[in-house]
Amino acid sequence: MDMEVRWREILKILIKSKGPLTTEDIARKLKVSSRTIRNDLDKIQEFLVPFGVRVVKKPRTGVYIEGASEKKAELLDRISQSDSFYVEPYSQQEREKYIIWKLLQAEKNLTTQQLADELYVSKATIYKDLDYVEKWLARHGLKLVRKPNYGVEIAGSEENFRKAISDFLVNNGAVDELKELVQNPLIHPLDRRLNPDIFAQLV
Structure with missing residues (x-):
């Protein structure tokens, strides 16, 4: 064997x-x-x-x-x-989705160390993932704010937040896939940010 x-x-x-x-x-x-x-x-x-x-x-x-x-x-x-024992805990794409979703529902800043611990990777890997996240947010009219010794957070209008959340849900299998990805039910930040009519259609 x-x-x-x-x-x-x-x-x-x-x-x-x-x-x-x-x-x-x-x-x-x-x-x-x-x-x-x-x-x-x-x-x-x-x-x-x-x-x-x-x-x-x-x-x-x-x-x-x-x-x-x-x-x-x-x-x-x-x-x-997998055919190989050496399996990455999360693929790059999975990490990027996870980070985007965490940031969209976060009520306060997230630290790179926190993200690294949750995804079992180095902070250097998180920094690279954030480059993609920053571009994704920019396409949705949002800005990724990075502050030394503080962490990262999203800045932008509530309208763009709602559009970004709606787009993310639609393009990632709506609620079911997101529950599996984040392993957490939709919580209050989204209740405030997501347009109720759009949310009702998705669920």
Whole structure:
């Protein structure tokens, strides 16, 4: 069995398990030695950090994946769909959409560190993503304000805010896709900014 395939299978087994498993349990399922599994687990650990989960090994208890249920579900989905173990937690396009949506519904500034933590990437990557976000906002008559030691926020008229939000919803599968993307229901900033008639048509 190819090493990357085995790593994905180990993760699938651990994520789907209802409790801790011993390395012997995993080894039997994959028809390899316990030593191989122990070595694999050490190597897998470093690649899990961006996904917000980690491998926990407890003596006389076993091995399990620690992390929020939604993070484990997301990881399982990604390793099931990919041919490679080395999967970016979010694509560039997903990050750009996420940042735009966060900014459109934010009531106060967002820091680049906050965005980097939420998307499991470096601040340098966020800076690059913001270049695209800035262009997208400009096309909608809005400005991305960047202030050192403060963060980023959108400046512009309420009319342009409403148009930008409406356009974003329409071009991204309306509410259903956005709920999945942001993992959060539509909240009060949008209630104020989005034209009620347009919103009613979308939902």
